Amino acid sequence: MNIVIDISYLISSIFFIFGIKELSSPKTARRGNLYAAIGMLIAIVVTLLDKHVLTYEWIIVGIIIGSGIGTIMALKVKMTGMPQMVGMLNGFGGGASTLVALSEYYKINPNIPINTGVAIVLSLLIGGVTFTGSMIAFAKLQGWITGKVIKYPGQHIINLFLLLFVLAAGTYVVIYPSLVNVTVAITAVSLVLGVLLVLPIGGADMPVAISLLNSYSGLAGSTTGFVLGNSELIIAGALVGASGIILTNIMCKGMNRSLMNVLLGGWSTAGSTGGNTSTTSVKGDVKSVDSEEAAMIFDSASSVIIVPGYGMAVAQAQHAVRDLMNALEKKGIRVRFAIHPVAGRMPGHMNVLLAEANVPYDRLYALEDINDDFNNTDIALIIGANDVVNPAARHDQNSPIYGMPILNVDYAKTVIINKRSLNVGYAGIDNELFFGTNSLMYFGDAKDAITKLTNEIKNL
Amino acid sequence: MDINLLMLIYIFVLAIFVGFELITKVPPTLHTPLMSGSNAISGITIVGALLSAGMQQFTISTILGLVAVIFAMINVVGGFLVTDRMLKMFKKK
Numbered sequence: 001m002n003i004v005i006d007i008s009y010l011i012s013s014i015f016f017i018f019g020i021k022e023l024s025s026p027k028t029a030r031r032g033n034l035y036a037a038i039g040m041l042i043a044i045v046v047t048l049l050d051k052h053v054l055t056y057e058w059i060i061v062g063i064i065i066g067s068g069i070g071t072i073m074a075l076k077v078k079m080t081g082m083p084q085m086v087g088m089l090n091g092f093g094g095g096a097s098t099l100v101a102l103s104e105y106y107k108i109n110p111n112i113p114i115n116t117g118v119a120i121v122l123s124l125l126i127g128g129v130t131f132t133g134s135m136i137a138f139a140k141l142q143g144w145i146t147g148k149v150i151k152y153p154g155q156h157i158i159n160l161f162l163l164l165f166v167l168a169a170g171t172y173v174v175i176y177p178s179l180v181n182v183t184v185a186i187t188a189v190s191l192v193l194g195v196l197l198v199l200p201i202g203g204a205d206m207p208v209a210i211s212l213l214n215s216y217s218g219l220a221g222s223t224t225g226f227v228l229g230n231s232e233l234i235i236a237g238a239l240v241g242a243s244g245i246i247l248t249n250i251m252c253k254g255m256n257r258s259l260m261n262v263l264l265g266g267w268s269t270a271g272s273t274g275g276n277t278s279t280t281s282v283k284g285d286v287k288s289v290d291s292e293e294a295a296m297i298f299d300s301a302s303s304v305i306i307v308p309g310y311g312m313a314v315a316q317a318q319h320a321v322r323d324l325m326n327a328l329e330k331k332g333i334r335v336r337f338a339i340h341p342v343a344g345r346m347p348g349h350m351n352v353l354l355a356e357a358n359v360p361y362d363r364l365y366a367l368e369d370i371n372d373d374f375n376n377t378d379i380a381l382i383i384g385a386n387d388v389v390n391p392a393a394r395h396d397q398n399s400p401i402y403g404m405p406i407l408n409v410d411y412a413k414t415v416i417i418n419k420r421s422l423n424v425g426y427a428g429i430d431n432e433l434f435f436g437t438n439s440l441m442y443f444g445d446a447k448d449a450i451t452k453l454t455n456e457i458k459n460l
Numbered sequence: 461m462d463i464n465l466l467m468l469i470y471i472f473v474l475a476i477f478v479g480f481e482l483i484t485k486v487p488p489t490l491h492t493p494l495m496s497g498s499n500a501i502s503g504i505t506i507v508g509a510l511l512s513a514g515m516q517q518f519t520i521s522t523i524l525g526l527v528a529v530i531f532a533m534i535n536v537v538g539g540f541l542v543t544d545r546m547l548k549m550f551k552k553k
Contacts, residue, residue, distance in 0.1 A: 016501050016504075017478060017482065019497070019501075020479075020482045020483065020486075020494075020497075020498070020501075021482055021485075023486050023490055023493065023494055023497065024482075024485040024486055024487070025487070026487070026489065026490060026547070026550040026552070027552075029490055029493060029547045029550065030544060030547040030548065032497075033493070033497050033540060033543045033544055033547055034544075036497060036500065036501055036540065037500070037540040039501075040500070040501070040503070040504065040506075040536055040540070043504060043506070043507055044506060044507070044510065047506075047507045047510045047511065048510060048514075050510075050511065052511050052514070052515075053510060053511060053514030054514055054515060054516040055514055055515070055516060056514065058513045058514070058518075058522060058525070058526045058529075059510055059513050059514050059529060061526065062509070062513055062525075062526045062527075062528075062529030062530045062533065063529060063533055065530050065533075066529060066530040066531065066532065066533020066534045066536075066537065067533050067537045069530070069533075069534045069538070070533060070534040070535070070536065070537030070538030070539075070541065071537055071538070071541060073534070073538045073542070074537070074538045074539075074541035074542040074545065075541065075545075077542060079546075079549075082492060082496075082542075082546070085496070085538075085542060086492070086495050086496050086499065089496065089499045089500070089534070089535050089538055089539050089542075090499055090502075092503075092531040092532070092534045092535040092538075093499060093502040093503055093505065093531075093532070093535045095528075095531045096503070096505040096506070096508075096509055096528045096531040096532035096535065097505045097508075099509070099512075099524045099525070099527050099528035099531065100505055100508035100509050100512055100524075100525070100528045102524050103508075103509075103512035103520075103521040103522075103524035103525045103528065104508070104512065104521070106519065106520050106521045106524070107512070107515070107519075107521040115462070115465050210495070211495070214495050214498065214499060214502075217499060217502045218498065218501075218502045220502075220505075221502045221504055221505050222472055224505050224508050225468070225472075226465075226468055226472075227508070228507075228508050228511070229464065229468065230507060230508070231468065231471050232504060232507065233504050233505065233507060233508065234468055234471050234472045234475065235471060235472075235475040236501050236502065236504040237502060237504065238471075238472050238475035238476045238478075238479055239475060239478065239479040239482070239483075239498065239501060240479075240498040240499070240501055240502040241476065241479065242475075242476050242478075242479025242480045242483055243479060243483045243494060243495075243498040244495075244498070246480065246483050246484060247491060247494070247495065250488075250491075339488065339489075341488065346491075346492060346495065347488070347491035347492060347494075347495060348488060348489060348490060348491030348492035348493070348494070348495075349492060351488070351489040351490070351491070351492065352492045352493070352546055352549070355546070355549040355550045355551070356549050358549075358551065360551055360552050360553035361489050361550050361551070361552060362552050362553065363553070364489055366487075366488045366489075
């Protein structure tokens, strides 16, 4: 029986690997997700046949409650709420790892081999940080807690102290496993650490935080695998851990910042030293247009690149943007979308919103694939994006965003910027793009403004 | 170091390499479904949770296991369903 179980875990792992492999193209991705789900089903069924599982009533209760909550969450969540959803799911994964490690500790205490002890401590730490960290990320994205960077004196020292405590107490409990209070303290401090680590991170840095927590939830799964001596947990956890690390890296590169810089509470530090000088350096006149004038400019264009940002998500303007695309295409104008890697609140945020609005995914281009095309584009239309189109990143060495890869929208013949006001973006600096000679501000809430523009274009 | 642990470390390291190879091929447009889908996969801790919740005697371990089953199932079911919902929307013209 044991060999059957082990082989089944291997088959399940293979399903996971093929599932992720199929995610390499939108055409096959849905099938890939199904493969992964089948892999999970195999793992669950096989585990239920394990000779260590002796009673089923609590398992059935747990499965019914968990599946019910998961189903409701998955079906109810709006596409604009997807970052929160992903954040929360991360948290439950981490929480489950912590609970399993703790449960295993109580089960085998005090006869805990050193290997298992180390794995338990690591699961408690990583799982605990993932759980509360993700819940804080959720609360921030949901708007329950301010999305601003939170700073307080000594925050890094406190975090370092807590981490050292966990490591020291962890070593102690590995040597003296029967110390239940120490194990509970490790769990509690790890939970507090998760809160303190994510709380300072600002809203626009959430793509990094979410990716990193994604990675942690995988690593927590792996460490739990070491606790139980189960290869499948280790494999699946490692796959997810690698995924999260890759995404974290892409997000950091998209902002030209190190992971440390993001985690330590970020951009405002840079802003306070270099930001003030560059804010005063931006001067000139701002030209604005109304929907009628903007429509006439669009009418004479032959190619348009739309650059969506978090503002589009906030205004839920994706459907209005789709209507605009259709109206323009009807007039024979080529429309493409340029997606900055850190646009929105999580990796791929804009792509999901536009997919929801039925914008075909082959109209969406990544930064490196479209940046050279702005030169021969008539109109760059920016909807609710700011720092990722600020030309200062290319040339102003004093700017806190200097060196960050940006979309070269200012190279287009005309730049039309839809924004509610001239307010600064997340980096807290003025955007010299707004003052450019080929720039036109089109003020208004993204949804209203784009709808009005579309109607004007249709009427021409 | 015992051979069993060494094997597990081998598996861990090799799986990370496989993960890197696979995930670098995922296009940016699918990064959100990748996150939610991989998230669901990390719900594999359900295996450990089931083993904990299914013990003969009812102890503190069973309670922790039960909560772990609930958490992991939210992660698994919610993750796969929401990923499917998203992927359904990705269409080519």
